[in-house]
Each structure stands twice: as structure tokens, then as C-alpha cells.
Amino acid sequence: MGILLEVSGLKMSFGGLVVLEDVSFTVNQGEIFSIIGPNGAGKTTLFNILSGIYTPTEGRMWIDGDVLNGLRMHDIARRGVGRTFQNVRLFGNMSVIENVMVGRHCRTRSGFFKVLGRTRAVRKEETQIREAALSQLEFVGLSDCSCLPATSLPFGSQRLLEIARTLAAEPRVLFLDEPAAGLNPRETILLSRLIERIREQGITVVLVEHDMDLVMGISDRIMVLNNGRKLCEGVPREIQEHPEVIAAYLGDGI
Amino acid sequence: MHTHGLSGSARTNHVLYLLLFAAVMAALPWVFRNEYYITVLIFLGINVILVVGLNALMGYAGQISLGHAAFFACGAYISGIANTRLGLSPWITFPVGMLLTGCLAFLIGKPILRLKGNYLAMATLGFGLIVEHLLVEWGEWTGGPSGLIHVERLSIGSIQLYAPGVRYYYLVWFFVLCVIIVVSNLVDSRVGRALRALHGSELAARALGVDTARYKLQVFVLSALLAALGGGLYVHYLGFIAPASCGLNYSIGLVTMVVVGGMANLWGSVLGAAFLTLLPQFLTVLRDYDIVVYGLILVMTVLFLPHGIAQGVAVMVRAVKKRAAAGGEG
Numbered sequence: 001m002g003i004l005l006e007v008s009g010l011k012m013s014f015g016g017l018v019v020l021e022d023v024s025f026t027v028n029q030g031e032i033f034s035i036i037g038p039n040g041a042g043k044t045t046l047f048n049i050l051s052g053i054y055t056p057t058e059g060r061m062w063i064d065g066d067v068l069n070g071l072r073m074h075d076i077a078r079r080g081v082g083r084t085f086q087n088v089r090l091f092g093n094m095s096v097i098e099n100v101m102v103g104r105h106c107r108t109r110s111g112f113f114k115v116l117g118r119t120r121a122v123r124k125e126e127t128q129i130r131e132a133a134l135s136q137l138e139f140v141g142l143s144d145c146s147c148l149p150a151t152s153l154p155f156g157s158q159r160l161l162e163i164a165r166t167l168a169a170e171p172r173v174l175f176l177d178e179p180a181a182g183l184n185p186r187e188t189i190l191l192s193r194l195i196e197r198i199r200e201q202g203i204t205v206v207l208v209e210h211d212m213d214l215v216m217g218i219s220d221r222i223m224v225l226n227n228g229r230k231l232c233e234g235v236p237r238e239i240q241e242h243p244e245v246i247a248a249y250l251g252d253g254i
Numbered sequence: 255m256h257t258h259g260l261s262g263s264a265r266t267n268h269v270l271y272l273l274l275f276a277a278v279m280a281a282l283p284w285v286f287r288n289e290y291y292i293t294v295l296i297f298l299g300i301n302v303i304l305v306v307g308l309n310a311l312m313g314y315a316g317q318i319s320l321g322h323a324a325f326f327a328c329g330a331y332i333s334g335i336a337n338t339r340l341g342l343s344p345w346i347t348f349p350v351g352m353l354l355t356g357c358l359a360f361l362i363g364k365p366i367l368r369l370k371g372n373y374l375a376m377a378t379l380g381f382g383l384i385v386e387h388l389l390v391e392w393g394e395w396t397g398g399p400s401g402l403i404h405v406e407r408l409s410i411g412s413i414q415l416y417a418p419g420v421r422y423y424y425l426v427w428f429f430v431l432c433v434i435i436v437v438s439n440l441v442d443s444r445v446g447r448a449l450r451a452l453h454g455s456e457l458a459a460r461a462l463g464v465d466t467a468r469y470k471l472q473v474f475v476l477s478a479l480l481a482a483l484g485g486g487l488y489v490h491y492l493g494f495i496a497p498a499s500c501g502l503n504y505s506i507g508l509v510t511m512v513v514v515g516g517m518a519n520l521w522g523s524v525l526g527a528a529f530l531t532l533l534p535q536f537l538t539v540l541r542d543y544d545i546v547v548y549g550l551i552l553v554m555t556v557l558f559l560p561h562g563i564a565q566g567v568a569v570m571v572r573a574v575k576k577r578a579a580a581g582g583e584g
Contacts, residue, residue, distance in 0.1 A: 051461055074463045093453060
């Protein structure tokens, strides 16, 4: 099991406000790695840096040995970094399947001038895109509503759709930003099974989540962030018993 | 009709609509034999070309342009000036005008497409006003406020294309058909989905590997090229162009046609252009107040038909069908 993702000495400050400070960690190929911490610990900021939305103030990051620093967002996606958003960001002007078809964008080639003429190659690729998108919808169990407007789905399904869309881009590592937020207990159980099935496909999963049952149930390793710093890292049992983690979550007063 | 995500039967329907459209437009000159009507339909065709291009930019990619008449002007003036001053054939100056307009759109678009929403609207508005102003100021070249005259009209050998007008009608509507085919190919493709995706959520599109800056620029250049195509067809039909016909009023008119017809709906663009091109023919009493009527129609559409008259028509057709079905049962 090799290292897929490596982050070293990451620092992020907005003006004078330091949001992340000296965060280093590695994620192994094929594992489910969770990042937990109180609100404001810097978890989403970390995702935003890794997916290229923010440029870190300091620090380096690599995927499979390739430097991610300085790459633009779409290049990072092409390198195999996929992510979902804390508040689901679907394309509301498109159908369910079209949302997933956009996911195939970085794995397909037809350019601007080619599609204007709708050449044979374009049509062939279009069929492949549709089939690949359908199989992702089947994977998350949404193939029955492929033609509905994306935002007409119930919230839980919208989350699944966002995951299917990201999977269509064939990520090597999938960042899930609070995927269980807003889900009911039944949906959360289905989600945890889905995450395990994603891992079975060989995709590494990095999870930010507040639902501790979910995190403790499926994570191989967990990293705890607090006030922008890494508090500790370990397997679920170590984290649950770690005194500093308990203090961070329950306050220092105890 | 939405041309989104066509597959199988929807695709067949799309081709049928195109054939029907081509047949209707081919037959119209036999219905309206009057030369004046033909002229109106020629201007309508030119408007459709611009509106379809602007819809690709606005309706699909969600990037507003309030200065689109400037690209129309560039296409017309570059070709017209090259023709009158250098004596080159319009068949050469026309594509050159389009090409240079495309280059200009590339240079303008690169910086201003970083802007979003109202800021982009302001920037494109400013660009339109600058071009309009330059056309007036550079009188030595452009003919100033009274316009550029004696531009050669299109002809093949000794055959004039502008008269009788029906020849030019077919030329223009041939281009309209090509533009509709090409743009519908675009929107129903990987690139078209990328454009709609960046409209829906630019951040999510980028996170999925869509180079949003690049696609915005490409569709901006495409829509400018189509505007220049319209400009060339205009100037080499009339033999004349003045700043008044490619100023802010025209830009606003184009945006109105897109919105009234229906954003992200190509047939809507045809309807929107038809509605707002033909309406003034019936409301000649309004004369200079047409911009007021445009504004009113725009507001009414946004309030009551947010998806444009194309959607309104679709709803009506469905209602009639339903009523017919109910009547048949009762």
C-alpha cells in the first residue's frame, strides 16, 4: 500500500487570520482517511486547498509523487482529485444524467470546433459519455430518475448524484465534505456502504464528517484538526480514547 | 423545444424540426411576394443569427453581453471600409471582417470574462459604447454619424444578390439554418454541457475538470463571429451602415430577443427575434419609443414567462392537446 496523497507543512492565512498552520499528513492508496475536528478547525479550507480553490500560503502537496501546487483547479481534477461540496452544488439547469455527463468532461476530448460539426468521433464519444454516466447512476442507485431535473431530487438523492458526478471523472482520491449532513439515519447507513463500495473500486476516500458513528465505523485512519493545527492521527480506537481529542470536543474545562 | 441532452428519439425530433423549419422558411417567399416583406424577413434572419449566437453566450454559458452590437458593427464596418477604401471584393472583406472581429473578441474577452454578473454587464456595455463612439469620431474612415456609404453589395459575377430580394433572402436564411445547426450541435455536446455547467455552478464545473475560462472565451468568440456574420450580411445587403443601427439600442434589443424568446432555447431565439423584429412593423406609430416597448416587454417576460415565449407556446400546445383529449372523451 503506497502513499497516494502527501501534504507537508501546509499553512493558510487570510489576511492576518491563520486558518491552517503546519498541517502535514499522508493518505495511503485505497484507504478511507477521515478528517474530524470542531467547527472552524479548517477542514473545509483544507479541502479547498487540495482541490485548488485556494493557494496555500505555505506548504507542498503531492498526488502519487506529482506536485499539486500551482496547478489550476481543472488540472487538479484531471490528475485524479475529485470532491463534493458541503452544500451540494449541482447544475440546477441540467438533468440528473447530464450532471453526471459533465463529470466525464476531463476524461473525454471532443473540442469546440469538432462538436460544431458533430463528427462521427464526437457522436461516438457522446454515446460513451452517456453510457458511462448511466453506469455511475446505477452505482449510486439513481438510474431511475436520470431524466429528471437535478434539483427536483430529494436532498439525500442530490448528495448521491453529486458523488456519482464526481466518480464519473474517475478520481484516484475522492474528497467528501460532510456527505452525511442533512441525511436521515437510514440514508446515512446507505452512504457508509456506498463509501465502502467506492473504496472497493480502488478509489481512495478522504472524508470530512461530523457524524462520529459513520467516521468511526468506516475509517482506516483519522486525523483530528483543532484551531487549524493537527492535533493527532491514528486508527479510530486511538482517536476515541485520545485525551486531547476529548478535550477539544468537550472543552478544556473538564 | 429544448435541445438539451438529446438522445434517440429526441435527436430524431430535432432533425425533424430542422427540416420543417427549413421547409417553412423556403416556402415563405411564395406566401409573401411583396418585396418589402422580403426585406423585413432578411433583417429578421440577420437578427436570428445574432440572437442565436448571443443565446449560446447568455442562455447557455450564463455570460451577459450588453455590447453585442459592437461585434455586429465590427463585422460590418471592417468589411465595408476594406471594400470601399481598398477596393477589395466583399467576398474577401466579409470573411476578413469576421476573422478580425473574432480576434478582437478574443483580446477583449480574455480580460473581461474574468468578471462576473453585473461587472461583466458593465464591461461589455462600456465596450459597446466605446465602439459606438469611435464609429462616430473616426469619421474619415467610418463616415461618422451619417454612416459608411457606397459599400458594394454581394453579387456573383453579374448576378446581383440583393435584387430581387428573394435571392438575398435565401442567402441569409441559408446562413441562419447553418448557424442553428452548428449552435445546436454545440449545446448538445460535451462542450455545451460544460458551458451550461459553468452557468449552473462555476466552482463545481472547475472541480470536475472544466477549464471554465477557456470555454467562456471560446463561446464569447463564437458569438462575436456570428454577430460579425450578421454585420457583413447587413452591410453588403444595404450597401450602407450607420452607427445608429449598431449602438446601445441594438445591443439591448438583442438581449431582449434572447430573454423574450427563452434563455438556453434556440428555437426560442428564433421566436424572440421574430416577435421583436416584426412587432415594430405593426407599431409604426411608436417610432422612437420602440426602446420603451422593448423594455416593457422584457420586464413582462421576466415577470410572467421567465423561460420565454418558447416555453409559453409549449405550455399552450400542451393545454390545447389536453383539452382536445378531454373533449374527445366527453
